[in-house]
Amino acid sequence: MRFTSETSTDGVREQLFTLGEIPGVLWTPEGATGARPLIVLGHGGGQHKKAPDILARAHRSVTECGFAAVAVDVPGHGDRPPHEEYNRIATENQARVAAGAELAPLIAGFQALVARQTVPEWRAVLDAVRQLAHVGAGPVGYWGISLGCGLGVPFVAAEPRVRAAVLGLGGALAAAEAAARITVPVEFLVQWDDERVPREQGLALFDALASAEKTLHANPGAHGELPAFELEGALRFFARHLA
């Protein structure tokens, strides 16, 4: 793990790093020492580790809860080089949709493919970050919607260090099998008029989760219109389960 830059803003220390080929960013309370809960933030499709919603969540996790937060670029996103195979599949999928194919199964298949790479990458990031003195081996939470859900479900299913997860804007096609292995508390977000994930597929993914405690939060609006107040709800959820 190699740190490449460090800045501080409003009490939040931000460290850019690379772990092998993975570019990432770690946020912690300025001057913090010792172990603390850690939130892993999975960004959306076409986004990156410092997208505005990721930054906002990271900063509030640090300033309001005293947690650490970490995000990395998904392959082919942010500071990572273009990924030839993924690009080829994405282009083929766009052509299929233009020719009348259904979008949701194509997204699902693509996310399942990418997850085979990101699950071990994110687990390696956990290994590395939790060795830092100002992060430590505290409980881990995962937050990710849309692509961050498609990649997050298999990650949370595979990773016993994750104790609670906020997921959503994803469907059962890609992730139902992995969801059935998730037993930690989950807050699951559905956009009621989602044009990318049919409502019944979102509800089916919620149903597939094996967690004894799981809450569905559904709001009117399209895929990109998650209300801002769900950010506060997620912080409360993590505070309740990790703090």
Add this chain to the structure above:
Amino acid sequence: MRFTSETSTDGVREQLFTLGEIPGVLWTPEGATGARPLIVLGHGGGQHKKAPDILARAHRSVTECGFAAVAVDVPGHGDRPPHEEYNRIATENQARVAAGAELAPLIAGFQALVARQTVPEWRAVLDAVRQLAHVGAGPVGYWGISLGCGLGVPFVAAEPRVRAAVLGLGGALAAAEAAARITVPVEFLVQWDDERVPREQGLALFDALASAEKTLHANPGAHGELPAFELEGALRFFARHLA
């Protein structure tokens, strides 16, 4: 309005009152003066104005938010005399269910009947309570699930002083028409395995609400198994909209 007793516990002043034939209870912060937001709490079927969950919500609304809270007994409940007509209908309905009739439409019809009495009663309580110096004419929130939803939907629809409502464990059969006249923010609770309100009827009532901001919170479990953490969620919701 006539006050019949007054006590204080843990910083919460509790005043029992009657307004005409309506027995009620008002909770405010001990020593409070001046206007503050007011939560109207609608109790469940077979319950009363000081049922444990009503008391818990009232106390937390007072101690954590500085709000006032008020609850009254629904006709035929708590300190009110038995109501002959309602009792007769309830007995008839039990016989119908025993003979194989569907439960939900019978509950819906009964709640719609009772609401014709409780809506004007609750509006009169608002009139009276908001004239008190330690309550005043601040914004009003409504909380009610199950019977408290069946009676609450027509109340919130009729009452412009209510600015936000937590509703749920109710179906569209009784209340869809009134729900379509509700435009204030709503947090709507559904028990995913509700044996009294079929899931699709709960979702249909959520869909019927005309509110631009409405959030569905669904949790696994039966009608009576609402998770305790939804109490905190409701407090945050009211704090956001009324404070």
